[in-house]
Amino acid sequence: MAEDQQLDLVEISPNADPPVCKIMDFGKFRYEQQKKEKEAKKKQHTVELKEVRFRPHTDTHDFDFKVKHAKKFLTDGDKVRAYVQFRGRDIIYKDHGMELLARFIQELADYAKIDQEPKMEGRRMTTILSPNKK
DSSP states (O other): OOTTTEEEEEEEEESSSSOOEEEEEHHHHHHHHHHHHHHHHHHHOOOOOEEEOOTOOOOOHHHHHHHHHHHHHHHTTTTEEEEEEEEEEGGGGHHHHHHHHHHHHHHHTTTEEEEEEEEEEEEEEEEEEEEEEO
């Protein structure tokens, strides 16, 4: 029948019982499949990892400003890595860094859950937060 109409016999669903086939132009079928895949890819959201950097003596205004940015990142669906960078003699203020990250986590408790607890990695104290499900 397909040859009579000068079209192709296209297998739509090979796993069905019996397999589903259609008589159509294969080039047109392939084009529409590519269009569907492209549209699905366009709607996909990739999760990025955004970073927020602090120092051990970050002041309250700077802290609030960075928390506001982190809230925006989390509501957009991205993960947030917050870290306290210790330079030079700042390394003796590890307790300030831990308090800062604990306060950061407390501020974002409504928006995020903790993926990685605060821990030291060299001269950085790092934590990772991921957004709550909507």
